[in-house]
Amino acid sequence: MLFTRLHPSPLGPLKLISSDEQILAILFTDGETEAASDTHPLLDLCAQQLDEYFQGVRKTFNLPLGQQGTDFQQKVWNLLYAIPFGKTISYNDLARQYGDLKAIRAVASANGRNNLSIIVPCHRVIGTNRSLTGYAGGLWRKRWLLDHEAKFHAGVQELAF
Numbered sequence: 344m345l346f347t348r349l350h351p352s353p354l355g356p357l358k359l360i361s362s363d364e365q366i367l368a369i370l371f372t373d374g375e376t377e378a379a380s381d382t383h384p385l386l387d388l389c390a391q392q393l394d395e396y397f398q399g400v401r402k403t404f405n406l407p408l409g410q411q412g413t414d415f416q417q418k419v420w421n422l423l424y425a426i427p428f429g430k431t432i433s434y435n436d437l438a439r440q441y442g443d444l445k446a447i448r449a450v451a452s453a454n455g456r457n458n459l460s461i462i463v464p465c466h467r468v469i470g471t472n473r474s475l476t477g478y479a480g481g482l483w484r485k486r487w488l489l490d491h492e493a494k495f496h497a498g499v500q501e502l503a504f
Contacts, residue, residue: 344362344363346360349380371460402495422440429495429496
């Protein structure tokens with residue numbers, strides 16, 4: 344059985360999807376208003392950890408994840424998961440970590456198929472020239488996430504007046 348909930352965030356509602364055992368997806372919705380309000384302890388925990396991330400107090404997630412994909416995609420997603428908070432790498436770097444620079448397009452494609460936005464931080468992958476390139480949630484969200492992480496990674500927070 345699947346459980347779904349829309350959860351508010353600074354980037355718009357996030358669609359959280361879980362089974363009884365794992366978080367399966369965290370998706371940007373662009374204003375979706377579907378009445379998705381299932382209750383489940385995993386959805387509660389996921390929502391709590393995402394809120395802590397957006398508040399700048401959580402830099403890593405501790406959730407059981409279960410994303411369906413090929414062995415290749417799973418390996419790429421594991422590499423993404425290992426990118427530290429506040430850091431970025433290029434698609435070239437990601438292909439190098441995978442072990443095959445010729446696989447850069449396949450690595451980029453697997454990156455784009457990640458359904459666990461924010462938690463599996465595909466937003467931390469940028470162009471070799473440090474440009475923002477492709478992001479399923481939109482480049483404005485990628486920029487927001489990178490700026491957010493840079494602010495809290497450096498230990499500098501903006502004061503609200």
